[in-house]
């Protein structure tokens with residue numbers, strides 16, 4: 001494990017667990033329950049130095065409450081506060097039933113870490129795989145930014161607002177990502193953006209701030225591929241050290 005940067009808030013970004021109502025068999029093509037269970041010990045190792053956890057969506061594969069419940073059991077064992085974002089595979093009612101308002105792990109808009117706030121966005125577009133930030137969501141973002149005072153901001157949204165250099169994934173990304181990027185450019189307190197959805201780690205910069213995606217806990221997609229392709233990588237998560245000066249140190253932890 002990497003030593004935490006001085007004075008930083010450490011966030012563990014878990015993404016795309018994709019569990020189903022019926023647990024996967026060890027012989028399944030995608031043994032997602034086994035991968036999620038394998039991640040537990042490593043997440044526990046990191047939890048001692050971490051301040052919060054953010055799940056960037058696709059908690060479930062089938063939208064079921066049973067799948068959300070099994071993901072929640074693993075997350076609650078870490079004993080950290082956190083924010084859960086809905087992905088295109090998730091059903092809001094099932095997520096809300098599992099991660100109730102006021103619980104340490106919830107769908108609350110703002111995860112307050114003192115010098116930093118994580119502001120979460122719902123990019124689900126009903127019936128679509130791609131994402132969209134509706135007017136109400138953008139208004140809520142603007143209100144949260146106005147309320148954030150001097151805090152540094154990490155934006156979290158399931159669908160990445162930038163191209164990840166994979167044509168098939170870019171076609172199902174955030175279809176109005178520029179609305180988010182415009183806010184990033186206009187507001188120097190927004191220190192970065194994290195997303196899931198693309199099942200691999202991707203890093204770029206926009207207006208001098210990092211825009212990052214996380215690998216999946218389930219199955220990885222091949223980086224740089226213009227067509228759908230599975231990669232052989234293990235489940236993995238991203239850690240982020242949110243530093244007092246507004247910079248972010250980050251890396252990927254793979255679970256062999």
Ligand SMILES: [Fe+2]
Nearest residue numbers: 016058087197
């Ligand atoms: Fe996913």
